[in-house]
Amino acid sequence: MLxxxxxxxxxxQAGDGQELLRLVDETRPDMVLxxxxxxxxxxxxxxxxxxxxxxxxxxxxxxxxxEEDLIVEMLEAGAKxxxxxxxxxxxxLDAIFTVNEGNIFYCKHTTAHLASLIVKSKFDSHRKPAGPLFTDREREIIRLICRQHTAQEIGELLFLSxxxxxxxxxxxxEKMDVKNTAGVVIFALKHSIIKEEEIL
Structure with a gap:
């Protein structure tokens, strides 16, 4: 496919970890999956x-x-x-292009438990000094996104189209610099926009 x-x-392509290291030494790739x-x-x-x-x-x-614990260890080891x-x-392909641009990619199937593990880990994808400012309405929508509500459901709850x-x-x-709901959840937890018990 690639x-x-x-x-x-x-x-x-490598069949094991040692072969992977040899290949990386030989080819010096931009990216490794x-x-x-x-x-x-x-x-x-x-x-x-x-x-x-x-x-x-x-x-x-x-x-x-x-393998949620191992995913966290992998991120702490430097995976993007x-x-x-x-x-x-x-x-x-979305993951490849996102990471190639210097951003972090969170799988769309990230569970609330995994998001919580990432937030509590040493991994920190948001090293900017201050997070972007959100309006009250945006914070409201962020909380509802984190609770897995669809755009239609959020609209009905907030009387918006x-x-x-x-x-x-x-x-x-765009403000969070993330690609999907998993990224929103992890960012919101990291920046205390939503509490862990509100989504678990």
Whole structure:
């Protein structure tokens, strides 16, 4: 799938962590997509070694649903995003282009529990000195997005049209510099816009 993308050059595939390190040394890729669990050397250890040798290399982790603790460890090791192994083509490409632009990619299937683990971890994707300012209305919409309400439902609750809510959502995503609901939840928790108990 990746080899068919004009904007992506696939430079190699590895069967285990040690082979991955050899390939990275040989090819010096801009980006590495790696499984967290691999034979010989796992993705977390491999990510630390790769980034020690080549700090500008961007890493995206591939994981399973039940590997939430490992996803957090992978982010703490320096990964800039993560995907579930059943991610579709569109999300994989979105992750690649998002991370390539220097942003963090949160998988759209991120659970509230995983978001909470990320917020409590040493991983900090928002190192800017102060978060963007949100209006009261935007904060209201952020809280409802975090509670998994659709644009239609938010509109009904706040007496707004669906289109107006979608406009707010677009501005919120831009201000937070995130791509999806998972990014909104993690940002909102990090910046105390919503409390963990409100979404768990």
């Amino acid at each position: 080899s068919k993308q004009e904007a992506v050059a696939l430079v190699g 790696t499984d967290i669990k691999m034979p010989k050397l796992d993705g977390i250890a491999a990510a630390k070694i790769i980034l020690e040798r080549y700090p500008l290399t961007k890493i995206i982790a591939l994981s399973m649903f039940e 995003g993560y995907l579930l192994k059943n991610a579709d083509k569109r999300e994989i 669906k289109r107006t809510v979608e406009g707010y959502r677009t501005r919120i995503l």
